Amino acid sequence: MNFVIRIGVERMERLSNISMAVVRRLPKYHRYLGDLLHHDILRVSSQELSRITGFTASQIRQDLNCFGGFGQQGYGYNVEELYNELGNILGLSRTYRTIIIGAGNVGRAIANYTYFEESGFILYGVFDSNPKKIGDDVKGHKVMSMDEMGKFIIDNGIEIGILCTPKEGTQKIAETLVNCGIKGIWNFAPVDLKLDSDVIIENVHLSESLFTISYLLKEREDLKMKKK
Amino acid sequence: MNFVIRIGVERMERLSNISMAVVRRLPKYHRYLGDLLHHDILRVSSQELSRITGFTASQIRQDLNCFGGFGQQGYGYNVEELYNELGNILGLSRTYRTIIIGAGNVGRAIANYTYFEESGFILYGVFDSNPKKIGDDVKGHKVMSMDEMGKFIIDNGIEIGILCTPKEGTQKIAETLVNCGIKGIWNFAPVDLKLDSDVIIENVHLSESLFTISYLLKEREDLKMKKK
DNA sequence: AAAGTATTGTCAATAAATTAACACTTTGTG
């Protein structure tokens, strides 16, 4: 039973029957439960979670139920238990071996992003095609040449490639990653990768996010003009 | 006729009847049309756009029709015209005055992000609460103290605030931005801002994006295990 | 210039996502 859904904006075949709409809400539940835990709150109802997260209580109950009945009628959810369960569901109970391709501003920002290693994503190496950057230090890693990348991925069992490259070379690099057996790609380049394997692609398209703001600002102003 | 939809993951009242699902596809259409234009292609059909973008031809035609009949039966769409129209719709024919709050890695990456100024977003200033960072240079701007921010926004007519701050202080800063009359917020902090005004909020929650990858990787592996 | 082909705009049908409703269970209380 396969069906097609979207990830990021790419399409991909999905094998599980959990919709991406649900999956994308899970990290938020996890984050808010972490906050509650931090405040020593032991139990929480879907209604309370609704107030906090802005999702409807009904949706929260339905989402959580995709993975099991974590709650108890008349009581609600045990915060710590649910937090841990969500962590497991999200795959946060293990670590991932990653490399960054592109030692520019974005690559450096990701390398130094606090939540990154905290969440179990271990940076093993940084690569760049610009000879001037090779040998530079990025968070304790000497930037390596692209020629070394394939062997490095295989030798170190790298699972996730983080593409912080300019638009142009990105598709080719992604293909190399896939050929070397990488399992997931976090793509910051403003392109949609065309890869036929079952690799996971998660896009962060900053320019699209930016254009959404400008659209909404413009719309807001148009509507204000109309009112007058 | 108002209804509620999502932006990013926040909810907000929307006044226009264009759904966010449509709005989020517009930047992609714009990007691909730019590519076509770059390759001196003069006309394109919804079918061809479908092949390129991965959306269905039907969806593309319906999306574009929200804003007007840009195509011609039997011919298709004029690439340049449609590109320009989309640029106007997306509000790219004007510039926006912006500031960055938080001169860490993310703030610096955004400041130096090529597409940023290219798309009409003009950086006017950078702020940070850390006294050690004040006076540092970020893309030609001396980092200023948070105390100066309010006056700066008002004096310079800043429209967009870009939050690259750590989780903790972000909500307060966002409130200050709104009080100073900012119109849009591009939020990179891992929090959901609670603002009651009609300010536009666009979230870039990197940790949620990351957790989505780890979820999908885990799911992929679980399914492979099952097969065996 | 007529015939055939391509392709849109739009409405209808389908699918997906969200919300509402409620039976049923546990908790807390007098």
Added chain:
DNA sequence: CACAAAGTGTTAATTTATTGACAATACTTT
């Protein structure tokens, strides 16, 4: 301990989003 209150899991209803179908229209070719 009995009873009201709280709150889940789950099914049904509703809303939203996507896809399909086709009449209408403009190109293209002979």
